[in-house]
Amino acid sequence: MGHGELRGVVALDGPSGTGKSSAARKLASALGARYLDTGAMYRVVTLAVLRAGVDPADAARVAEVARSARYEQAADPGASTTTLDGVDVGADIRGPEVTRAVSPVSAVPEVRELLVARQREIIADALALAGGIVVEGRDIGTVVAPDAGLKVYLTADAQARAQRRARQDHASGRAATVDATLADVRRRDAYDSSRAVSPLRPAADAVELDTTELDLPGVLAALLDLVEQRGLRVAAVRG
Structure with a gap:
């Protein structure tokens, strides 16, 4: 993959929905950059915990599973696959069981230490190969990439976020109201924002973007404008 138009790291944080x-x-694709979904990494470790029959509240055993789990997260915006033991588990990690358990698993300090190291x-690698990467999660601007050239904290009304999540679940064949x-x-918001390690919060220098009234093209346009303002976009170089 040749160098794209993005130079550096764009960090997108915020709650689900x-x-x-x-x-x-979309932003990574538009800029020829790499893309990393850090939430999927916590979900795949959570899936490994559940498959091992471990209680997500048992921090010591959860850490053991996280150390031994064989998972990979592709950084291609067009094919961001997540595998566990060599098998694509992209659908499995979005199921209700994983969604209920991912907050306590991701709150375990050793899990976060392991995954943050891998995310970095x-x-x-992405900066060396493609020149830029868009990274999304809950602690990117504050912990994973505090020196990111652009940090954006996305927000939206809780009702709007729930409606979006429910539509996504229905589109994927999962029952949801x-x-x-x-x-x-609301449960995840409370859990993630109050955990002792890497709580969900905007970085001090993050731009807050309320997406309640914005559709995807509107959000993308706002992000591209911010990238331009920060001088992170350059002419594409084919390689």
Whole structure:
């Protein structure tokens, strides 16, 4: 892959349902950059924990599973696959069991230490190979890539986020109601923002973008404008 138009790291943080994943993939594609979904990494470790029959609240055993799990996260915005033991588990990690368990698993300090180290390796490789990467999650601007050239914290009304999540679930064949999804959104917000390690919060220098009234093209346009303002976009170089 030749160098694209993005130079450096764009960090997109925020709670679920704000459009982070879709916007991050579109932004990376538009700029010829790499893309990293850090949330998928926590989900695949959570899936490994559940398959091992480990209680997500048992921090010591969760850490053991995280150390031994064989997983990979591709950094291609067009094919961001997640594998566990060599098998694509992209659908499995979005199921309700993983969604319920991912917050306690991701709150385990050793899990975060292991995954942050791996995320930084992926970012370094992407910068060397493609010149730029769009990284999305909940602690990118504050912990994973604090020196990112652009940090954006996406927000949206909880009801709007629940409606988006429910639509995504239905589109993927998963049963969901807006009320149940809203309860889950609020539960995860509370859990992620109050955990002791890497709580969900905007970086001090992040730009906050409310996506409640924006569709995906609108979010993408706003992000591209911010990239231009920061001088992170250069003419594409084919290689």
